[in-house]
Amino acid sequence: MNIHFIAIGGSAMHNLAIALHQKGYQVSGSDDTIHDPSKSRLVKYGLLPEEFGWFPEKISSKLDVIILGMHAKIDNPELLKAQELGLKIYSYPEFLFEQSKDKTRVVIGGSHGKTTITSMILHVLNYHDKKVDYMVGAQLEGFETMVHLTKENDFIVLEGDEYLSSPIDMRPKFHLYKPNIALLSGIAWDHINVFPTFENYKKQFSIFTDSMINGGSMVYNIEDEHVKDVVENSDNHIKKYQYQTPEHFIENGITYLKTAEGNLPLEIFGKHNLQNLAGAKWICQHMQVDEDDFYEAIATFKGASKRLEKIAENKSTVIFKDFAHSPSKVAATTKAVKAQYSERTVLACLELHTYSSLNAEFLAEYKGALDKADKAIVFYSPQAVKIKQLEEVTEKQIANSFERGDLIIYTNPQEFKEFLFCQNLDKSAVILMSSGNYGGLNFDEVKNLI
Incomplete structure (x- = not known):
């Protein structure tokens, strides 16, 4: 079976492409950009497109199946060609x-x-x-x-x-x-x-x-x-x-x-x-x-990647990285760390990064989400708000939503990094909660904080 992936670089899509390749199918794909770890893993299996972009000439009646990823748009040139040829187009779950x-x-x-x-x-x-x-x-x-x-x-x-x-x-x-x-x-x-x-x-x-x-x-x-x-x-x-x-x-x-x-x-x-x-x-x-x-x-399960993932620890300090970004996940993660390390200062750093979390109307859902933290910091990028074409959110709106008078808010990545790196982390538990990277924070450098 010949299968072509439109938007092969996604975390789910490239894994499916590799799985089908290992199953013996002929696999090809396109994408306008691919980052690591997807890129290096596609290279390993000989599946990385020769060049980035969309190429309708890759789509022909020789293909048995098209698998369409969410990263593609409805006017994607390869998708339009596949529809024109009447090829079978599947979504990932289909x-x-x-x-x-x-x-x-x-x-x-x-x-x-x-x-x-x-x-x-x-x-x-x-x-x-x-x-x-x-x-x-x-x-x-x-x-x-x-x-x-x-x-x-x-x-x-x-x-x-x-x-x-x-x-x-x-x-x-x-x-x-x-x-x-x-x-x-x-x-x-x-x-x-x-x-x-x-x-x-x-x-x-x-x-x-x-x-x-x-x-x-x-x-x-x-x-x-x-x-x-x-x-x-x-x-x-x-x-x-x-x-x-x-x-x-x-x-x-x-x-x-x-x-x-x-x-x-x-x-x-x-x-x-x-x-x-x-x-x-x-x-x-x-x-x-x-x-x-x-x-x-x-008893030997240590957790999934980025889910309360311990990235550094010594006798007095522990640092976790967590994918938590929705209000319920943020609250559960913060509560869990405080319960586990009740004698330590819990420093919770949340990045508002997703469409929902940066939406002014949705912010109220975060009420109380960081209450269990001893120190609570929120980082967000005004540029990310613009990219997502959302109404601008202000620091005051964020502060009001969390209903925490001592909430610290940063919008500048360098200022956030400087704050984090100057903290005395003795007898502390740090949680870095985000589906992003705080505007370019190097987590390997964070590991060296202790």
């Missing part, structure tokens, strides 16, 4: 479904936690040498790629994103997977550029629940009122399995899980991660991993 129609599909959904839960499941299965196909949104220790597809594996584990499928397919990705087994971790309004009201956003999770195959199994977080409402009010004929925060305690900076076999020390921490663990355990049990085997494996 093609994953085509590849998994004859497998048991396990889909992990939710506004937060889905990457971590998917990572936990894959870690446990890998620990016990159970082979499955998968797609996950972060690079995992022990896994070469974020996508793996075979002909022989019975299960496929998919991270179920609620964002749109492609420029010409406005359905949320997770609506397309039709899971046999699913999980919902939490519902907290996000992606307001696509879902303008919370009610509209929540409805997508109802559609996801109703898209499960008849007789499927839904695992859901009963501590999230919106998840509980969505699942328990679904008329779909599915089995429903609740989970909640398991019993645990913290001692000398280590979280212990209470189990029938005794207290189990964990590498991870935070109430949200313990909920994630409880959900992952249910899913693994549905995939024939018993409780004891799950606990044995999960």
Whole structure:
């Protein structure tokens, strides 16, 4: 099969391209720009386009399939040529479904936690040498790629994103997977550029629940009122399995899980991660991993990349990098670090970087999100606001939204860096929360702060 990727450089797209290449398909692709790590990984497999740009001449009737990424626009020259030729055009999730129609599909959904839960499941299965196909949104220790597809594996584990499928397919990705087994971790309004009201956003999770195959199994977080409402009010004929925060305690900076076999020390921490663990355990049990085997494996799980990722530590200081950017994730991450390091000063640095977080109307959702931090800093770039063509937000609006009188706000990357690098970090826990890089902050330099 000859497959061409329009916008091959995305984190998900390039991983799918590599997975299909490894499966034996002929793969080509285009993009107008590609950065590392995508670039070097495409080079490794001989899949990097010879030059950047869009080239309609690459599109011909010799191609069996076009896979269209979200980075492309609806007037993309290659897309227009493919449509003119009547070629089969798939979105990323559509093609994953085509590849998994004859497998048991396990889909992990939710506004937060889905990457971590998917990572936990894959870690446990890998620990016990159970082979499955998968797609996950972060690079995992022990896994070469974020996508793996075979002909022989019975299960496929998919991270179920609620964002749109492609420029010409406005359905949320997770609506397309039709899971046999699913999980919902939490519902907290996000992606307001696509879902303008919370009610509209929540409805997508109802559609996801109703898209499960008849007789499927839904695992859901009963501590999230919106998840509980969505699942328990679904008329779909599915089995429903609740989970909640398991019993645990913290001692000398280590979280212990209470189990029938005794207290189990964990590498991870935070109430949200313990909920994630409880959900992952249910899913693994549905995939024939018993409780004891799950606990044995999960004790060695260190977390997904950029999810409370410890980047530096000594006896008195620890520094974390975290992908948290939505209000619920910021609150959960900050609360988790303060609970784990209650005797230390928690310095929380949040970058407002996404479309939602830089939207003046959405800012109010951040009320209280940084309350558990001893020192709270918000960085945002006015230039990023302009690029996203949003109404300008002011420092006063941000300060009012968080409702924290001592909030420190920076808009200049160099000034933020100077502030961070002059802090006395003795007996501190630092959290750098962003889906960006604070206007060019070198995280390797941050590691040298302690």
